[in-house]
Amino acid sequence: xxxxxxxxxxxxxxxxxxxxxxxxxxxxxxxxxxxxxxxxxxxxxxxxxxxxxxxxxxxxxxxxxxxxxxxxxxxxxxxxxxxxxxxxxxxxxxxxxxxxxxxxxxxxxxxx
Amino acid sequence: xxxxxxxxxxxxxxxxxxxxxxxxxxxxxxxxxxxxxxxxxxxxxxxxxxxxxxxxxxxxxxxxxxxxxxxxxxxxxxxxxxxxxxxxxxxxxxxxxxxxxxxxxxxxxxxxxxx
Numbered sequence: 001x002x003x004x005x006x007x008x009x010x011x012x013x014x015x016x017x018x019x020x021x022x023x024x025x026x027x028x029x030x031x032x033x034x035x036x037x038x039x040x041x042x043x044x045x046x047x048x049x050x051x052x053x054x055x056x057x058x059x060x061x062x063x064x065x066x067x068x069x070x071x072x073x074x075x076x077x078x079x080x081x082x083x084x085x086x087x088x089x090x091x092x093x094x095x096x097x098x099x100x101x102x103x104x105x106x107x108x109x110x111x112x
Numbered sequence: 113x114x115x116x117x118x119x120x121x122x123x124x125x126x127x128x129x130x131x132x133x134x135x136x137x138x139x140x141x142x143x144x145x146x147x148x149x150x151x152x153x154x155x156x157x158x159x160x161x162x163x164x165x166x167x168x169x170x171x172x173x174x175x176x177x178x179x180x181x182x183x184x185x186x187x188x189x190x191x192x193x194x195x196x197x198x199x200x201x202x203x204x205x206x207x208x209x210x211x212x213x214x215x216x217x218x219x220x221x222x223x224x225x226x227x
Contacts, residue, residue, distance in 0.1 A: 043200065090154060098213050106154045108152070
C-alpha cells in the first residue's frame with residue numbers, strides 16, 4: 001500500500017532563517033506531488049506541483065522554492081523565512097492522470 | 113482563474129438536524145472531490161464525484177454533482193457530534209495533455225454539531 005511521510009510535524013523558526021520541509025512517498029512510482037499551504041482558519045493554497053523528477057511548477061510568487069531530487073521525494077525550501085510564511089504545510093500525492101489526492105500529516109510552521 | 117466557493121463558511125447545527133453545504137465553481141469540470149479536515153489534522157478524502165448527476169453516500173453524508181450548474185452539495189442527515197470538522201470541496205483542472213491535474217480547493221465549511 002502507498003504511504004506518504006512528511007516531517008517535521010511542528011517547526012518554530014525565527015524570521016530570516018532557512019527552511020527545509022521534506023516529503024516522501026512509498027509504494028508507488030511516478031506520482032504527481034504537490035505542496036499546499038493553509039493559513040490559520042483558511043482554505044488550501046497550492047504552492048508547487050511536480051509531475052516528474054526535476055520538474056517543478058510554481059503557483060504563487062513567493063520566497064519559497066521546491067525541488068524533486070528523486071521520484072518520490074519532494075522538498076519545500078526557503079532561504080529566508082518571513083512572518084507571512086507561517087501556516088500549515090501539506091504535502092500530497094496522486095497517481096498520474098486524474099484522481100484524488102492523498103495528503104501527508106502536515107507541518108505546522110510558526111515563524112516568529 | 114478558477115474560483116471555488118463554499119457556503120456557508122461556518123455552520124453550527126444541533127444533533128439530529130439536516131443541512132446542506134454548497135460548493136460552486138467557476139469553470140467547466142466533470143470531477144469534484146470532497147475532503148474532511150479535523151482540527152490540526154490533515155485532509156481525508158470523503159467522495160469523488162466523476163460525472164454530471166453523480167451521487168455518493170457514506171453514512172450520514174451524501175454528495176452530489178451538477179456539472180451544468182457547476183454546483184456540488186454535501187448533505188448531512190441527522191447530524192451527530194462526530195461529524196464536527198471542516199469540509200472542503202475541490203475541483204480539478206487539467207495541467208497537461210497527459211491527463212495530469214491539480215486540485216483547487218474551496219474556502220472550507222467549518223461544521224460544529226451541538227449536542
